[in-house]
Amino acid sequence: MAQEQYQVIARKWRPQTFDDVVGQRHITETLKNELRSGRIAHAFLFAGIRGIGKTSAARILAKALNCQSSPTPTPEPCNQCDACLSIKNGTATDVMEIDGASNRKIEHIRELRENIKFSPAKLRYKVYIIDEVHMLTKEAFNALLKTLEEPPKHAIFILATTDDHKVPITITSRCQRFTFRGLGFSQMGEALRKITDAEGIRIDDQSLLYIAKRAEGSMRDAQSVLEQVISFCGKDVTREQVAELLGMVGGESIQQVTDAILANQPERILEVVDALVMQGHDLEQFYKDLVEHIRNLLVVKISSNAPQLLENSLTAADVLQQQTASISFQELQAIFKYLIRTEPLIKQSAYPRFTLEMALLQAPQMRAFELFDTTLHTIHALGEKFSAFQTLPPSAPPAIVPPDPIEDAIKIFRGARAEAVLPEERPQ
Incomplete structure (x- = not known):
């Protein structure tokens, strides 16, 4: 007896009804309402990243338009009639799925225009699903324009794309557009x-x-x-x-390296990186997780009552609170900006371990730079206040010009020796 062919999870659990589509309620409810009311557009554009239900929603819409359990289009296809089963199995002659990458030339669109004139062979509607429509050539798009704007009453177009900005505005303006969201x-x-x-x-x-x-x-x-x-x-x-x-790194390793950065413990940083390398972890993924962790620390520093913003954290909220106790928001922000700027170096480096180590060893210094910037900003602010005393009415006697407080303060801050000027030696 022949063994039953195994079906992978992605195909076995592909959505078969609008309610099965995960995280796209703003789209599925709109489509269901259109089907209930009979106000069905003749062309749709489904845009969004890969693997979030664009083609699945297109097939469900094709079944909803043609389901034989209802005399009219229905928002809840039965998935048992011949029409639903043939669409599910990809054998429906009136539902054509076209790969825009391999059928992108003008002759392919001309062939579509010739075939669309004929009535459906078995179903209620002819449905054309064009996947990765942005791959069509300019000439093919131009050939599609008129048909897309005024197709026969028995034809419905569903265009799907992962790069909607590459689809000409003349095409998008003729479609009802739906943007699929990435899933949380x-x-x-x-x-x-x-x-x-x-x-x-x-x-x-x-x-x-x-x-x-x-x-x-x-x-x-x-x-x-x-x-x-x-x-x-x-x-x-x-x-x-x-x-x-x-190659995922647990929350414990992220917490350890963060503690080492905040406490300026270079030896501990090197030990954590060495352990990650010995365990075969993906250093690039570790760096991304670290950046996300610093972001979570910033969120906790701003507001401790934001659990919905920390639902994806690998570290418990109480641990995040403890880590933020000894550092200011400005210092955390400086470390975060530095890590973001350094990420391309790690991705492109021929020596990712060494680059990662040097990046993490330099991260604690961002706190000192932030303190310097804050002090310098305070000095300039004080200098602007003192400058108000230098402006006196014209009738007043000549005033003694005090030394420039900004220049003197900067010299002191940098370790330079300021030169003292006695009041009687100052120019009148």
């Missing part, structure tokens, strides 16, 4: 939890957070990473295994 870690964690529970996978929330962080807002990427984790760990997934597989 909590949204992806909840969706992944449903999958793991249904698949019988035992995994903790911290591991799901690691997977969500690696996916960077893409649900499809998160599902692919989960597939890889299951292959590595089996049905019993531990946090340590996930961290090892993905």
Whole structure:
């Protein structure tokens, strides 16, 4: 007996109804209302990053337009009739998915224009889903304009793109535009939890957070990473295994290196980096996590009542509070700006470990620079106040000109010896 072909998680758990689409309620509710009212646009533009449901929503919309369980378009396709099943399986002759990258020339669009004139063979509507539409040539876009503006009543266009700024305004103005949002870690964690529970996978929330962080807002990427984790760990997934597989650094290491930076402990910084290298962690990912941690410290410094802004933190809120106790907001901000500016050097360096070590060793000095800038700003402010006393009425006797307080203060601050001028020696 032939073995049943395995279906990967990303395909098995692909959304089949509007309610299944994660994190895009502002879009799915609008589409459902249009289907209920019958006010359906003839062209749609779905824009957003990869793996967040653009093509899935297009297929669901195609099923909603053609579902045979209802005499009219319905916001809740049955997924059981011949129309829904054929669209799901990709065998519907009246629903055409076109890859804009490989069908980008003007002759492909001319062929589409010729075929669109004919009525649907079996379904209620002909639906044209053009993926990565921004890849079309300029001539192809121009050929599509008239058809896109006034298509036959039986035709619906759904354009999908990850680079909407490359789509000409003449095209976007003829479409109803929907911008899909990147998903938050909590949204992806909840969706992944449903999958793991249904698949019988035992995994903790911290591991799901690691997977969500690696996916960077893409649900499809998160599902692919989960597939890889299951292959590595089996049905019993531990946090340590996930961290090892993905090269993730735990909150403890981030906390240790941050404490070393704030306390100006260069030896401790080198020890933490050495441990990360020995454990095979991704240093670039570690640096990103460190920048995010410093950002979380800034958030705690501004407001301790912002848990929704710290939901993705690998470190507990009470630990963040302790770390911010000995440093000012301005000093933290100076360290954060420095780390942001240094990130490209680590990404491009042929010696990432050495570059990372030097960057972290220099980070504590940002506190001293911030104190210098603050002191210098205070000196200039005082100098502006003293300058008001130098302006006297014309009838007043000549005043003794005091020494410039700004210049003297700067000389003292830099360790230079200021020259004292006696009052009787000052010029009149």
